[in-house]
Amino acid sequence: MDNHLSLDQIRELIKPISGPDGRGTKDADVLVVGAGPIGLTVANILGSLGISTILLEWNELTSDLPKALVIDDEYLRLLDSLDLLDDMEEHLSPPFGIFFYSMRGKPVVKVNPFLTSNGFGNRAGLMQPVFEKKLLQGARRYPCVDLQYRSTVAGLDQEENGVRLKVVRAGREHLVTGRFVLACDGARSFIRSAVNISFAGNRIDQPHLVVDLAEFPDRSPFSRFFCNPERPFNSVPAPYGGRRLEFMLNPGEDHHKIATADSIRDLVDRHTPYKGTPLKIIRSVVYGFSERIAERMGSKRVFLLGDAAHVMPPFGAQAMNTGARDANNICWKIAAVLQGRLNPTILETYETERRPQVEAIIRYSVMIGRMANIRNRIIAAARDAVFQTLNLIPAIQRFFAEMRYMPRPWIKAGFMVRSRRQELVVGRTCPRVSLFLDGGSTKSIDAISDGWFLVVGIAVPTNDLLLLADSRFLSPQFLSICFNDMQCVKVSGVQHARPASPEAEAFLRPLTGRVLLVRPDRYVAAVSTLDGIGAVLAELEKSFGPLREDVSSSPIRSS
Ligand SMILES: Cc1cc2nc3c(=O)[nH]c(=O)nc-3n(C[C@H](O)[C@H](O)[C@H](O)COP(=O)(O)OP(=O)(O)OC[C@H]3O[C@@H](n4cnc5c(N)ncnc54)[C@H](O)[C@@H]3O)c2cc1C
Numbered sequence: 001m002d003n004h005l006s007l008d009q010i011r012e013l014i015k016p017i018s019g020p021d022g023r024g025t026k027d028a029d030v031l032v033v034g035a036g037p038i039g040l041t042v043a044n045i046l047g048s049l050g051i052s053t054i055l056l057e058w059n060e061l062t063s064d065l066p067k068a069l070v071i072d073d074e075y076l077r078l079l080d081s082l083d084l085l086d087d088m089e090e091h092l093s094p095p096f097g098i099f100f101y102s103m104r105g106k107p108v109v110k111v112n113p114f115l116t117s118n119g120f121g122n123r124a125g126l127m128q129p130v131f132e133k134k135l136l137q138g139a140r141r142y143p144c145v146d147l148q149y150r151s152t153v154a155g156l157d158q159e160e161n162g163v164r165l166k167v168v169r170a171g172r173e174h175l176v177t178g179r180f181v182l183a184c185d186g187a188r189s190f191i192r193s194a195v196n197i198s199f200a201g202n203r204i205d206q207p208h209l210v211v212d213l214a215e216f217p218d219r220s221p222f223s224r225f226f227c228n229p230e231r232p233f234n235s236v237p238a239p240y241g242g243r244r245l246e247f248m249l250n251p252g253e254d255h256h257k258i259a260t261a262d263s264i265r266d267l268v269d270r271h272t273p274y275k276g277t278p279l280k281i282i283r284s285v286v287y288g289f290s291e292r293i294a295e296r297m298g299s300k301r302v303f304l305l306g307d308a309a310h311v312m313p314p315f316g317a318q319a320m321n322t323g324a325r326d327a328n329n330i331c332w333k334i335a336a337v338l339q340g341r342l343n344p345t346i347l348e349t350y351e352t353e354r355r356p357q358v359e360a361i362i363r364y365s366v367m368i369g370r371m372a373n374i375r376n377r378i379i380a381a382a383r384d385a386v387f388q389t390l391n392l393i394p395a396i397q398r399f400f401a402e403m404r405y406m407p408r409p410w411i412k413a414g415f416m417v418r419s420r421r422q423e424l425v426v427g428r429t430c431p432r433v434s435l436f437l438d439g440g441s442t443k444s445i446d447a448i449s450d451g452w453f454l455v456v457g458i459a460v461p462t463n464d465l466l467l468l469a470d471s472r473f474l475s476p477q478f479l480s481i482c483f484n485d486m487q488c489v490k491v492s493g494v495q496h497a498r499p500a501s502p503e504a505e506a507f508l509r510p511l512t513g514r515v516l517l518v519r520p521d522r523y524v525a526a527v528s529t530l531d532g533i534g535a536v537l538a539e540l541e542k543s544f545g546p547l548r549e550d551v552s553s554s555p556i557r558s559s
Helices: 007-014 037-048 073-081 085-091 128-139 190-194 261-271 319-338 344-372 377-390 394-401 462-470 502-511 530-544
Strands: 027-033 053-056 070-072 097-101 107-111 123-125 145-148 152-158 163-169 172-183 199-214 222-226 233-237 243-248 280-294 302-304 434-437 442-444 454-458 477-481 495-499 514-518 524-529
Touching: 007 128, 007 280, 027 037, 027 163, 027 319, 037 053, 037 128, 037 145, 037 319, 053 172, 070 073, 070 319, 073 085, 073 319, 085 128, 107 377, 107 394, 128 145, 152 190, 172 190, 172 319, 190 302, 199 261, 199 344, 243 261, 261 280, 280 344, 319 344, 344 530, 434 502, 454 462, 462 477, 462 530, 495 502, 514 530, 524 530
Parallel strands: 027 053, 027 172, 053 145, 097 222, 172 302, 454 477, 477 495
Antiparallel strands: 070 123, 097 107, 152 163, 163 172, 199 243, 199 280, 222 233, 233 243, 434 442, 434 495, 454 514, 514 524
């Protein structure tokens, strides 16, 4: 929803709020360090899974820094599955595309705004301070989550069965214990240092002045990169009818001077068509950037997530979105181990599954910055000539328009079983297809599922599908898809549905006769024939099955 607000109204909205003191719990299954967007997302996921959690944050207030503005389709899907999206809708700007302009101001690459198979726009805008407040509000819904602000983690001790954190609060030290620690404590992570994990990478010499403006007349539904070597800058659609301008600093420019109102006035007058337009500045900050990845994404019972695990320049708008994928990947695995459903080997797949994706997205973010922020006029002219020529080829134009140059997440090894056929489906997110249910209602596949494993039989005999329920491994839900031109046999214990959109039909029809195993994070772990799915489950059980017989019978999702 595009909800236009005045400067004062936006300032009011982004004002930090006081974080809760919490209940003072000293022991929980999971200890989360840091209440940035990733720690708060983790708190929501673990809360929804009914896992006892303590979140420790040293600040008193939520953050008001103008950082992330772009949220992607996969994060929006996650928020939707956590019932957080309805409340955030009015704070999101509509999906937007990207234009890259040559040094002469001609459009050279265009990315359209589009709906992805995750069911949301490829990118929408939100203000991180508002987002964090909404996430905090969401985490407060769960009695199993104790949110403790004003609590600094100052020591860590790992033992065979758990972790102990030294926490300083109001000048006093105490210990908090847990079975696992999720370090979401940002780029300067204390936890990362405490477990001796190095943070290799480089500083990127492309500091930028970031200015958030209210009521700015540039209403283009595109993020516009003006790649002029004299002063590369980006103009990004922001929520509430605002705009973010990001100007690259030239060598030697003073970080404080350039962020003043006079200097911003001068930059806008010189480089944009909005000379003299009154400027309603919400915030302006100069940021320097780095690209780094932790040498390991965890150590024994400690896992690193978000900026604690990786940092990247914001030109691809992916850092926080990548952190959300970390959260979505590790939380269900920890829940499965704590509930005795899977053995702890599953936790090793966090590294296997996430590292290649994180490395790819860092390379992508660095590459976008290198292309957009060229300072040398000759190299910039060559870049423009190459892209203008490439753009003459319709297939390449489409490649850019559909943003296919950005690496989409694809798990190639981990909790999955690869088959020779259907390679493209396995390891990708299962599209959030829309389905007709028995009672006549239409729901997304996510809304049908309880958030745990889902076995989807596509035009296969439903009775046979249910035979899989004999194995309690994974405790999946069963969904049987039937097409309109088919006779459906209804069986209790299985949900029945038909494709409700051309996209659903296009995804499901080619998978006729197949069974999909969809993980709690909505990635497809396996695709098989009905005859083969038993072997697939057996293979996964052999590697990851519970160590003990007494698999928990507690509900998987709590509300
Ligand atoms: C200009 C700019 C633009 C950006 N734009 C985008 C974008 O469009 N899209 C995107 O995806 N990303 C973007 N990012 C990146 C995004 O802001 C970060 O990736 C995100 O904030 C990381 O979240 P986090 O929770 O991992 O860490 P943080 O936000 O750094 O949170 C860490 C938290 O841990 C707490 N903490 C630290 N140490 C301790 C301790 N010892 N004890 C207790 N608490 C502790 C801190 O107080 C903090 O609250 C942008 C960044 C910048 C600078």
